[in-house]
Amino acid sequence: MTTTPQTLPGLLSGARTPVAGHLAWLEAEAIYVIREVAAQFERPALLFSGGKDSIVMLHMARKAFHPAKLPFPILHIDTGHNFPEVMAYRDQLVQALGERLLVGSVEAAIRDGLAHDVPGQPSRNRAQTPTLLEAIRHHRLDALMGGARRDEEKARAKERVFSFRNELGQWEPRHQRPELWNLYNGRIQRGLITDEPGFAAGEHIRAFPISNWTELDVWEYIEHEGIEVPSIYFSHERDIVIRAGRICPVSSFFPARASETTQRRSVRFRTVGDMTCTAGVDTPAFTPRDVIRQIVATRQSERGARLDDTFSEAAMEDRKREGYF
Numbered sequence: 001m002t003t004t005p006q007t008l009p010g011l012l013s014g015a016r017t018p019v020a021g022h023l024a025w026l027e028a029e030a031i032y033v034i035r036e037v038a039a040q041f042e043r044p045a046l047l048f049s050g051g052k053d054s055i056v057m058l059h060m061a062r063k064a065f066h067p068a069k070l071p072f073p074i075l076h077i078d079t080g081h082n083f084p085e086v087m088a089y090r091d092q093l094v095q096a097l098g099e100r101l102l103v104g105s106v107e108a109a110i111r112d113g114l115a116h117d118v119p120g121q122p123s124r125n126r127a128q129t130p131t132l133l134e135a136i137r138h139h140r141l142d143a144l145m146g147g148a149r150r151d152e153e154k155a156r157a158k159e160r161v162f163s164f165r166n167e168l169g170q171w172e173p174r175h176q177r178p179e180l181w182n183l184y185n186g187r188i189q190r191g192l193i194t195d196e197p198g199f200a201a202g203e204h205i206r207a208f209p210i211s212n213w214t215e216l217d218v219w220e221y222i223e224h225e226g227i228e229v230p231s232i233y234f235s236h237e238r239d240i241v242i243r244a245g246r247i248c249p250v251s252s253f254f255p256a257r258a259s260e261t262t263q264r265r266s267v268r269f270r271t272v273g274d275m276t277c278t279a280g281v282d283t284p285a286f287t288p289r290d291v292i293r294q295i296v297a298t299r300q301s302e303r304g305a306r307l308d309d310t311f312s313e314a315a316m317e318d319r320k321r322e323g324y325f
Contacts (some may be wrong), residue, residue, distance in 0.1 A: 023221055030057070030209035031064045033161055033184070037143050037207045038064075038071050040186035044143035044207075045075040045102065050086035051272035052229050053147030056218055057209055059227055061145075062097070073100040075144065077132050079124040080107040081253050081274040089230040104135035122254050122276035133169040137201040142190055145207045151214045152302060162186055163206040171206075215270075215302045216295045223288035233291065235268045235284045246279035270302050 109115035115127035162184040191202035239250040241260040267280035
């Protein structure tokens with residue numbers, strides 16, 4: 001299946017020739033998975049971080065149901081430590097599309113005692129997990145679509161397209177279901193409305209429509225479709241410090257230490273996360289084509305610039321077992 005070119009309103013607009021070759025196969029598979037989620041579940045949502053993967057996923061979700069609106073809301077877990085450019089992009093995009101945005105606030109979760117900052121670590125990735133699980137409970141969600149790809153990290157490669165999570169939101173590789181002939185089993189024990197105020201969360205599914213994509217595929221698709229992405233993906237000037245050999249953006253929640261010198265440098269970012277855990281690169285790139293050339297030439301992994309993946313060899317898998325994305 002290929003998608004005929006459509007003029008989509010908002011920032012993801014513009015008629016394009018149909019995708020071809022392997023991108024056509026990847027797009028068709030992703031749209032199939034998105035439609036399968038909408039068909040099998042009662043209250044799904046699409047996770048959105050403002051990063052390129054979730055942007056591409058949202059673009060294909062709109063293709064999947066165009067000209068109708070999305071049959072599910074968009075969910076963003078806001079850590080409070082985001083790049084301002086990404087937050088501005090999110091708000092502009094949601095306003096242009098007229099879609100429903102749900103926000104889970106890490107700041108509010110910390111204030112309410114549901115999550116906690118880790119002493120000595122500026123990153124709030126750990127605090128995202130209880131915030132996400134509370135958003136699932138509060139909105140009674142039974143499926144979440146995420147932009148994770150198997151090529152990103154070893155723990156990601158263990159995921160199924162439909163990743164089963166227990167009533168605590170936890171992931172266990174041994175409990176994942178086979179997916180023969182692209183048949184996706186979404187059977188779960190859903191949560192219940194209790195006698196007391198609130199909702200008892202049940203099992204749910206994390207679905208990953210772009211599991212089989214690579215970073216290169218994502219950028220080639222962005223270029224072909226003319227998709228706008230946050231400006232931090234391209235070279236720009238900002239204040240940085242060099243910490244542990246990495247280019248770290250300076251902010252109010254990631255200040256320079258007394259022993260560090262703030263520099264004004266031209267940098268860009270390969271991946272979008274908290275400003276506290278995302279390091280930049282100094283390879284100039286001003287267009288998607290520039291980025292594609294660099295991906296082809298580089299030997300460094302995409303998540304090599306994520307500080308939060310360097311705490312242990314199994315850092316990502318540990319977080320996923322707790323209920324992380």
